[in-house]
Amino acid sequence: MFFNKKIETFKRENLEALVEDRIRYTIKYASKNSSFYRTWFRKHNLNPNEIRTHTDLLKLPIISGKTIRQNQPPLSDDFQFRSVDWNQVFTIHETSGTSGSPKAFFLTWNDWERYAEKYARAFISQGFCRGDRVVICASYGMNVGANTMTLAASKIGMTIIPEGKCVFPLRVIMNYKPTGLVGSVFKFLRLARQMSKEEMRPSESGVKRLVIGGESFAEESRSYLAEVWGCEVFNTYGSTEGTMCGECSQINGLHVPEDLVHLDVYDPSLQDFVKDGECGRIILSTLIPVGEKTGTLLLNYDTEDTTTVLSRDKCSCGRTHMRILNPQREAETFWIHGSPFNRVDVERGVFQRENMEYLTGEYEAFLKGGSLNEEIILSVNLECLKDKNYRIPVVEDNFLKGFLGRNPRLRKEYAEGRLKIAVNFLKEKELLIYRSKSRPKRVVDERKVHQSKPEHGKNK
Numbered sequence: 483m484f485f486n487k488k489i490e491t492f493k494r495e496n497l498e499a500l501v502e503d504r505i506r507y508t509i510k511y512a513s514k515n516s517s518f519y520r521t522w523f524r525k526h527n528l529n530p531n532e533i534r535t536h537t538d539l540l541k542l543p544i545i546s547g548k549t550i551r552q553n554q555p556p557l558s559d560d561f562q563f564r565s566v567d568w569n570q571v572f573t574i575h576e577t578s579g580t581s582g583s584p585k586a587f588f589l590t591w592n593d594w595e596r597y598a599e600k601y602a603r604a605f606i607s608q609g610f611c612r613g614d615r616v617v618i619c620a621s622y623g624m625n626v627g628a629n630t631m632t633l634a635a636s637k638i639g640m641t642i643i644p645e646g647k648c649v650f651p652l653r654v655i656m657n658y659k660p661t662g663l664v665g666s667v668f669k670f671l672r673l674a675r676q677m678s679k680e681e682m683r684p685s686e687s688g689v690k691r692l693v694i695g696g697e698s699f700a701e702e703s704r705s706y707l708a709e710v711w712g713c714e715v716f717n718t719y720g721s722t723e724g725t726m727c728g729e730c731s732q733i734n735g736l737h738v739p740e741d742l743v744h745l746d747v748y749d750p751s752l753q754d755f756v757k758d759g760e761c762g763r764i765i766l767s768t769l770i771p772v773g774e775k776t777g778t779l780l781l782n783y784d785t786e787d788t789t790t791v792l793s794r795d796k797c798s799c800g801r802t803h804m805r806i807l808n809p810q811r812e813a814e815t816f817w818i819h820g821s822p823f824n825r826v827d828v829e830r831g832v833f834q835r836e837n838m839e840y841l842t843g844e845y846e847a848f849l850k851g852g853s854l855n856e857e858i859i860l861s862v863n864l865e866c867l868k869d870k871n872y873r874i875p876v877v878e879d880n881f882l883k884g885f886l887g888r889n890p891r892l893r894k895e896y897a898e899g900r901l902k903i904a905v906n907f908l909k910e911k912e913l914l915i916y917r918s919k920s921r922p923k924r925v926v927d928e929r930k931v932h933q934s935k936p937e938h939g940k941n942k
């Protein structure tokens with residue numbers, strides 16, 4: 483089943499021709515309608531007509547959240563990335579990101595329609611159809627995700643129950659018998675625990691599919707969720723900037739809607755593309771269908787997320803659009819004496835199957851240590867089932883195996899004593915994340931000297 487069969491199964495060469503058509507139109511649109519790009523082309527004496535193919539995008543600057551903030555009030559007198567008249571702006575969004583000061587983002591109704599189509603394609607590729615009833619646990623508001631999925635449902639004929647959070651009375655499940663839930667790994671686990679306390683079995687609830695949105699996770703947490711809920715678990719990746727990629731029924735990477743958003747993967751110095759199969763930074767560009775408009779136009783936008791292109795060949799689901807690995811946040815990557823690990827690696831250690839006999843899955847970790855040459859301590863707090871708070875050696879062993887297993891450099895740091903790992907067992911609700919008012923941080927770097935890889939990039 484497809485939402486837009488023609489486009490989703492387009493032959494690669496046709497798809498690439500369509501993309502390049504849209505790149506040319508988008509560049510022309512940018513040079514006319516975005517004051518940022520109009521000025522940039524003039525200042526660099528570059529003729530927009532010279533940008534014709536996807537490799538030509540390398541001639542344009544990489545922009546970041548910082549560039550957007552520098553080109554909007556109060557630092558600039560207008561929103562330089564806004565690319566339509568005010569009277570065509572349908573909604574205005576603010577995304578805060580990690581730095582705190584929000585970036586403005588403008589959407590036309592056309593943008594909403596295109597965003598919704600991306601989600602509609604993903605839902606259908608996961609097996610959703612007319613008649614499905616879906617609870618959206620993701621929050622409505624400045625984030626476009628929940629609203630876009632709701633709009634996508636109207637295109638498919640699905641019913642949406644817009645809870646906006648994961649804590650809701652279980653009568654919603656009993657009375658309306660939803661067939662799908664959209665939320666996060668931890669929201670689904672908490673909901674399952676709440677159900678078990680009231681003697682309901684998640685696997686008998688009628689829910690057939692779970693969709694995780696907007697976060698990276700370990701495969702171990704996916705398989706545990708699938709076991710607890712007795713159903714399939716899919717991943718989607720979306721952002722206000724318009725990514726919206728989704729896993730299909732094959733669960734073999736996330737399809738990128740290549741005709742509607744252009745995604746390049748760059749090397750760490752942001753100078754060139756990496757080869758398919760190599761990990762790099764996700765750099766996005768808006769793609770506008772010829773003749774249409776867009777509210778905020780971004781070319782070469784650094785998402786600060788990393789991924790790997792798995793394949794541009796036809797998927798067994800029939801779709802030809804490229805597939806990428808589950809993206810990870812660069813902000814959630816930490817460095818220990820030059821060796822990186824991600825929050826997802828900690829999660830992999832937690833969600834080792836045997837551990838789940840003892841744990842709820844909730845965890846938090848802290849990196850501690852002093853100056854550069856001192857030993858570094860990773861202190862991990864795990865929430866236990868049934869109020870256990872004594873050491874559970876098997877969980878400690880499994881955590882180390884899961885966390886260090888795929889990382890030979892980190893294993894060496896640990897074996898040679900430069901990295902110490904302390905696993906602590908806490909009773910229910912004792913984790914510090916429960917006291918945090920904002921979105922909880924699972925891994926917190928408390929080191930006096932933060933370690934990172936050297937920063938370099940062009941046009942910064």
Ligand SMILES: [Zn+2]
Pocket residue numbers: 730731732737797798799800801
């Ligand atoms: Zn597929």
